[in-house]
Amino acid sequence: MNLDFIVEKMELKCKCCWENLRREVSGGYVGDLLSDVIANSNSGDIWVTRQVHQNIVAVATLKEHAGIIIIQGAQPDKDTIEKAAKEGMPIMVSSLPAFEVVGKIYHLMHYT
Amino acid sequence: MKSESEFVGNVSIVGHGFEYAGRVSNEIKKILLEQGIPEGIVRRVAVVIFEVEVNIISYAETGFIRYQVLPDSIIIEAKDKGQGIADIELAQQEGYSTADDKIREMGFGAGMGLANIKKFSDVFEINSEVGKGTYVKSIINIDKKRS
Numbered sequence: 001m002n003l004d005f006i007v008e009k010m011e012l013k014c015k016c017c018w019e020n021l022r023r024e025v026s027g028g029y030v031g032d033l034l035s036d037v038i039a040n041s042n043s044g045d046i047w048v049t050r051q052v053h054q055n056i057v058a059v060a061t062l063k064e065h066a067g068i069i070i071i072q073g074a075q076p077d078k079d080t081i082e083k084a085a086k087e088g089m090p091i092m093v094s095s096l097p098a099f100e101v102v103g104k105i106y107h108l109m110h111y112t
Numbered sequence: 113m114k115s116e117s118e119f120v121g122n123v124s125i126v127g128h129g130f131e132y133a134g135r136v137s138n139e140i141k142k143i144l145l146e147q148g149i150p151e152g153i154v155r156r157v158a159v160v161i162f163e164v165e166v167n168i169i170s171y172a173e174t175g176f177i178r179y180q181v182l183p184d185s186i187i188i189e190a191k192d193k194g195q196g197i198a199d200i201e202l203a204q205q206e207g208y209s210t211a212d213d214k215i216r217e218m219g220f221g222a223g224m225g226l227a228n229i230k231k232f233s234d235v236f237e238i239n240s241e242v243g244k245g246t247y248v249k250s251i252i253n254i255d256k257k258r259s
């Protein structure tokens with residue numbers, strides 16, 4: 001499933017890297033502890049988090065995530081967007097909490 | 113195993129620069145992929161370097177990371193000047209952390225770093241002296257059949 005399909009269906013606000021929304025999403029991971037995400041997420045994952053600082057871009061780039069979704073309407077720092085733009089890592093924002101975001105994406109990926 | 117290195121690299125890191133966390137691991141990852149090291153191996157190296165890099169930034173004044181690509185393995189060494197670790201056994205327990213609120217707010221300080229390094233390494237070694245610094249060594253075997 002492509003990232004842009006998820007963005008459209010979930011009405012996510014894309015903060016940067018629209019040019020990379022054609023990326024394939026192969027799975028997902030949820031977490032705010034960077035060591036947990038580094039150890040347990042996979043490449044191609046969509047990463048759902050409440051963290052907003054620029055280190056999330058380094059983590060997502062290192063793990064080759066498809067993109068980052070920030071939950072609860074939280075806004076990424078300015079530095080975060082700048083760094084993401086440089087790395088080509090799409091950052092999206094949802095107003096929903098993690099449980100809802102993940103449930104919806106899981107449904108889209110496995111039942112549509 | 114041949115004794116000479118196929119490739120050696122050194123990167124120095126200054127403590128407390130959280131905005132740079134992940135820079136060294138991402139850089140080395142790119143270099144190793146360019147060198148044709150199998151992806152699965154590079155991913156493990158990347159996790160190890162990320163965690164040592166974050167520990168130097170979090171707890172040390174200065175440090176450096178050296179990586180050596182041998183025909184059958186990659187050796188990663190991190191050496192820093194800093195506070196050191198009083199209880200090495202305790203520090204390695206998953207969940208144990210002395211990270212302050214500032215570090216935790218950014219999502220670091222879960223106490224999983226050393227455990228992750230151990231998990232992603234074939235050989236893991238750590239030495240530390242309080243008030244002097246810490247040394248971490250990780251060896252990751254390049255198993256051409258497995259990766």
Ligand SMILES: Nc1ncnc2c1ncn2[C@@H]1O[C@H](COP(=O)(O)OP(=O)(O)O)[C@@H](O)[C@H]1O
Binds near residue numbers: 163168170209246
């Ligand atoms: N390079 C280091 N210098 C000093 N102390 C360290 C170093 N690396 C780890 N430690 C100590 O070991 C603890 C556990 O480290 P780690 O497993 O990486 O978890 P975390 O960094 O999340 O606390 C740290 O909280 C810190 O007290």
Ligand SMILES: [Mg+2]
Binds near residue numbers: 221
């Ligand atoms: Mg750590």
